[in-house]
Amino acid sequence: MTSDIHFRGPNILICGTPGTGKTTLSKEVAQETCLNYISIGDLAKENNFYCNYDSELQSYELDEDKVIDEIDDIMKEGGNLIDYHGCDFFPERWFDVVFVLRTDNTTLYERLEKRDYSEKKIQENVQAEIFQVLLDEALDSYKPEIVFELQSNTPEDMDENLNKIKNWIQQWKIENKS
Ligand code: ADP
Numbered sequence: 098m099t100s101d102i103h104f105r106g107p108n109i110l111i112c113g114t115p116g117t118g119k120t121t122l123s124k125e126v127a128q129e130t131c132l133n134y135i136s137i138g139d140l141a142k143e144n145n146f147y148c149n150y151d152s153e154l155q156s157y158e159l160d161e162d163k164v165i166d167e168i169d170d171i172m173k174e175g176g177n178l179i180d181y182h183g184c185d186f187f188p189e190r191w192f193d194v195v196f197v198l199r200t201d202n203t204t205l206y207e208r209l210e211k212r213d214y215s216e217k218k219i220q221e222n223v224q225a226e227i228f229q230v231l232l233d234e235a236l237d238s239y240k241p242e243i244v245f246e247l248q249s250n251t252p253e254d255m256d257e258n259l260n261k262i263k264n265w266i267q268q269w270k271i272e273n274k275s
């Protein structure tokens with residue numbers, strides 16, 4: 098064996114602007130596959146992996162190095178599904194595929210209104226989605242051929258995305274004979 102990476106399966110990243118449906122979709126994928134679901138947001142909360150408080154954004158900055166240290170060994174084993182909005186600070190070697198969820202602005206606005214976000218924070222997120230900030234971040238951080246954009250507006254989209262990801266995993270398993 099040349100590498101211990103991917104012993105248990107592929108590592109998948111699901112990223113995208115808050116409200117695009119990452120957590121909902123990730124949990125469905127994890128339920129229907131043998132992937133190990135990891136929410137970076139929850140991991141940070143549980144371990145207090147934060148550094149500076151950004152008063153303008155009303156949130157703590159993620160301590161990215163601590164996150165990487167915490168799960169690097171698990172990621173080396175493979176078979177993980179990561180849920181996080183951003184993607185540029187993870188080691189590129191971690192992921193076999195990156196799915197970027199996309200949502201139309203009015204739909205996204207309505208979803209974020211249901212959260213206790215300030216109007217400013219809603220606007221910032223909707224703007225980021227309009228300018229495809231996360232998609233560009235993914236394309237800048239990973240080989241473009243492993244980055245896939247998925248529309249996430251309706252429950253039908255959700256089903257379709259679930260199937261696309263399951264199919265991708267099947268294909269990966271055939272190609273990697275695991
Ligand atoms: P994220 O984790 O990206 O912030 P969530 O998974 O928490 O997003 O989803 C935000 C809200 O939008 C939830 O109420 C969820 O049910 C809804 N939602 C997510 N994806 C879809 C979709 N494809 N169609 C309809 N509603 C969706």
Ligand code: MN
Binds near residue numbers: 119120121
């Ligand atoms: Mn989420």
